[in-house]
């Protein structure tokens with residue numbers, strides 16, 4: 001489903017964030033991305049979603065080489081993904097409901113459909129009662145769950161989640177893990193970075209460890 | 218098709234919502250555009266009213282040929298057929314001196330010119346109507362015919378009417394140029410409003426792109442914004458001109474009695490309004506499109 005082939009990423013003016021990474025994620029797999037801070041986890045996820053481009057090497061998603069993709073095709077590629085960002089990237093001037101609705105509006109769903117799906121997604125992260133709140137009125141963990149709701153509302157085939165449990169206490173972290181497990185069971189491919197692999201133990205994910213930009217054996 | 222309609226309806230309502238969220242800024246922009254467009258629109262109405270004052274025949278020039286007093290009938294007939302055959306001439310009318318006198322008495326309201334002077338001071342004349350647009354040829358004919366035997370004097374009529382005519386034409390050119398400049402101004406105002414909006418909504422644009430929004434999706438509400446704002450400005454300028462004409466009508470009617478009761482000034486026609494609205498919408502749309510194209514490229518995360 002996702003294949004990285006000898007990928008190196010060097011940010012402009014920086015040192016190498018990734019070096020010679022080759023990795024294959026199969027359809028329906030649950031991959032846990034581990035590594036110390038600065039190891040390159042976020043960078044790896046961004047390369048998969050074509051948010052960053054590799055300095056060398058190639059990234060393939062569903063058989064498409066992202067390097068050969070026309071810029072106009074990138075939005076359609078990204079709609080296959082549900083993205084959970086490390087920094088949430090919520091719109092502060094929009095309500096929770098509007099934030100979660102954004103992926104559906106982008107793809108042209110009609111109003112009634114949007115309302116129904118947004119409610120369902122908020123239910124799954126336990127935030128139904130906050131749908132009219134604005135992100136600033138939410139705790140860090142609640143914001144994180146809004147971000148997760150936004151990532152799954154359009155039922156993507158692949159979820160790329162960057163530290164989705166970082167701000168959550170154990171109870172909520174386990175709920176998110178349960179949510180991801182449910183997605184995994186219906187065939188969604190998940191790549192999740194984390195500093196806390198123990199909360200994912202019950203899923204028995206495949207673990208990939210990055211160390212200073214390279215895959216550890 | 219339904220999706221397409223829905224997306225546009227969505228962008229449209231989204232745009233109105235956005236305007237509602239910053240009413241002061243929106244109103245100020247519309248005011249600037251409205252006042253700027255009211256200028257050429259007002260001049261256009263002024264010119265329309267002036268044009269009704271100019272005599273209608275000014276479009277078809279006339280040449281009057283005064284005949285020598287002692288001209289014999291056959292010579293007169295000869296002149297007439299010569300004139301009728303000329304390329305610049307559409308119609309020749311003979312005005313005998315006594316008819317001319319009656320016309321003069323009627324026009325001036327002096328009933329007894331002949332009695333006071335003792336004789337009819339007017340000569341016989343040909344009134345020659347030129348072909349439409351043949352003013353130059355008629356002018357040549359004037360010089361030529363002035364030297365023909367039997368003709369005392371050739372006069373190209375109503376120089377003032379032609380001056381009014383060319384003044385009106387110059388006025389129209391001026392208005393067109395002014396409108397052109399202001400249309401560019403409208404585009405620039407729109408470009409700038411949209412630039413500020415894009416900066417304000419930078420986050421939203423970036424996040425939208427990250428989760429799969431196409432450029433068209435991002436562009437759409439801004440294009441609507443540009444067009445709606447410009448059309449609102451055009452409507453405002455129409456309203457301003459209407460108010461001005463109304464006030465002027467009252468002044469001219471009551472104060473100066475230049476308008477008789479029931480008489481009214483020309484106003485902007487529906488065609489003027491619709492035309493201006495369409496042009497404004499187009500220019501607003503284009504201004505917004507350029508602005509989005511220019512500023513989105515700088516925001517592109519990839």
Ligand SMILES: Nc1ncnc2c1ncn2[C@@H]1O[C@H](COP(=O)(O)OP(=O)(O)OP(=O)(O)O)[C@@H](O)[C@H]1O
Pocket residue numbers: 011012014016017035036037038039040041042043044086
């Ligand atoms: N936009 C950027 N510009 C320059 N350097 C960057 C950029 N993003 C990341 N880096 C650098 O690339 C390296 C890898 O960063 P990355 O964010 O991928 O690490 P990470 O494993 O996600 O870390 P963390 O666990 O702290 O989130 C770091 O050294 C970081 O400083």
Ligand SMILES: [Mg+2]
Pocket residue numbers: 041042043086162
């Ligand atoms: Mg990171």
